[in-house]
Amino acid sequence: MTTTDATTATGDTPVALTTRKDWASDQEVRWCPGCGDYSILAAVQLLLPELGVARENTVFVSGIGCAARFPYYMSTYGMHSIHGRAPAIATGLAISRPDLDVWVVSGDGDALSIGGNHLIHALRRNVDITILMFNNQIYGLTKGQYSPTSEHGKVTKSTPFGSLDTPFNPLSVAIGAEASFVARTHDMDRKHMMATLRRAHDHKGAAFVEILQNCNVFNDGAFEAITGKANREQMLVPLEHGEPIRFGPDGSKGVVLGADAQLRIEDVDAAGVDALLVHDEQRSDPSLAFMLSRLARGPFEPTPIGVFRAVERPAYGQLVDEQIAQVRERKGPGDLEALLRSATTWTVG
Template structure:
C-alpha cells in the first residue's frame, strides 16, 4: 500500500500496512468486474447537479478494483438525500432509520467478518440524531467504512440548518441566522480516537477515489468526510476549494511523509506555533526544517487535530487528504477472539437449553 496518504493504488490482494486484515476474509470475485456490475436498474433520483451523483459514480468505478464478490459488500444508510445510496449500488444494502446506520453496521460487521461493510450518511443524519452512534463506532474501531456527505444543510427536508452549518447561517429554520457553533467532523472523529480519518471533495474524483482505496483496506473504522455540494439549498458552499483561481491557495493537500506546503507555486507552508497550533509562513523565509512534515501514523493525534482546526467557514486554509491512519485491533476481531475463548472453556453451548434453564413457569 502506498504511504503517501492519497495516492495508494494497491488492490484488495496487496500487502503492507493493515490492508490485508480489512479484506482478508471477504470472498473474491471469480471474474473481473466493471463499473456496470455495480449499477442497478433503479433510476437515480437526486436533484440535477447534486454532488451525490459524482460520489456515486466514483464509488461504482472504484469498487471493481477491490475484486470482491458483490454479494459480500453491504451499504447501510440512515435517512437523508445521501441515504438513497443503497438503491443505486448492485450490492446488498440496508436503508435503515435516522442516525442508526453505524449501530446496524456494527452488528453486521461484528457478526459477519466475510463482509465489506460501508455506511453512507449525511451531516444531519450522522451528527444530530446519530451523533452518539457515530462516536461509539469510531472509538470501538469496528471494521467498517463511513462515508459522511457534508453539504452543511438539511437537503431532504428542504433547507434547514444542519450541525455543520456555519454560525449565522440564514435558512428556513434560522431566518435571523444560526446561533449554533458548527461541528467539525474531522475534529470530532479524532477526538473519538478514530484510527482512520480523511477528508475529500465530491468534484475531485481522482482524490476521492484515492482516499476510498486507502479507507477500504484499513482494518477498523475509517471515516471519510466528503464535501458535497447541494446546489438547491446551499449552492457554492465549497466554491473556494473548487474555483481554479483560488483553490491552490486555500487547499492544503496532505501527503504522508511530505512537508505541509501549498499555494499555486507551493510557496506557503505550515510551521508549529509555541502554543501548539500552526501558522502559515512563506517557505522562502524560513529554514526547511521548520516546515511541518505530515505523519498519518503518529499515535498521538494532536498534530492531526491541530490540522483539522485550520478549516473555517471562509475556507481560508482547508486541509484535505488523510489526517490519521494508525493500527489498533478492531472491535470485531477482539469480539471473535473472546467468543472463541469462551467456547474453548465452556463448550459450544445450546441456545434452546439456555432459554429453558433456571426458573421457569407454566401458564395455563
C-alpha cells in the same frame, strides 16, 4: 442441528473482474440535477471494481437524507434505514458478519445531529466499517434548514434571522471519538476521492471520510472558495504521509508548528523547508491530527484534505470473535443440555 455462523464467505476464491456498470443498480438516480452526490456515486462505482471484493459481500447501509438514497443505486446488498441509525445497524451487521465489506453512507445531519451518538461509538469501538459522510452544511431532503455543520449565523427557513449554533467540525469530532482512520476529500476531484476512499476501505476498523459535497439547490457554492477549480491550488492543503505539509503555487506555502504549540501557515521561502511540519498520519497521539482538522475555521481558509489519521487498532468484530474463541477453548463449545443443568439440579422419581 448445531449452531453455525450464517456466513458464506468466498474465502480465497478470486473475484470476477467487474466494471462500473456491474455495480450500478437498475434504479433511476433521483438526486437533483447538478448535485454533488452524482460525482461521489460515480467515484464509488468506479472504485469498487478495483478493490477485489465481490458484489455479494458488499453492503451499503444508510440512514435518512439525500445521501441516504445511495444504497438504492448500488447493485450490492443494501439497507436504507432510519435517521441517524446506520452506524448502529452496520455495527450489528459487521460484528456478526466479519466476512462482509460494510459501508455506511451518511450526511451531516444524519451523522452529526440525530445520529451523533452512534457515529462516535462506532468510531471508538473501531467497528470494521467505512463511513462516508457527505457534508453539504445544509438539510437538503427537508428543503433547506441549517445543519450541525452550517456556519454560525446561517440564514435558512428555520433560522430566518440567522442560526445561533456553533457548528461541529466533523473531523475534530471523529478524532475526538478515537477514530483510527480520518480523512477528508471533496466532490470536485474524482481522483482524490477514489484514492481517499480506497485508503478508507483498506483500513481495518472504522474509517471516517468527510466528503465536502455541494448542494446546488439549498447551499450552492458552500465550498466554492476552496474546491473551485481556480481556488484549489491556493486553498486546499494536501496531506501526504511522511511529507512536509505544503500547498499553493509551487508549494510556496506550508504549515509550521510554532513554539506556542499552534499551527500556522507561512511562506516556505521565509520559514524554510525544514521548518515545515512533516505529516505523520500514523502518530499515535491524535493531537496534531486534531490541530490539522482545525487549521481552517471554515471553507474560506486553506483547508487540509487527504488522510489525517490512520493508526492500527484491532477491529471490534475481530476482538469479539477472538473472545468467543478463547471462551470456547476454555469451556468447550456450547452444549444446550449442559447449560440447562448448569445450576443445582435434583431428580424426582
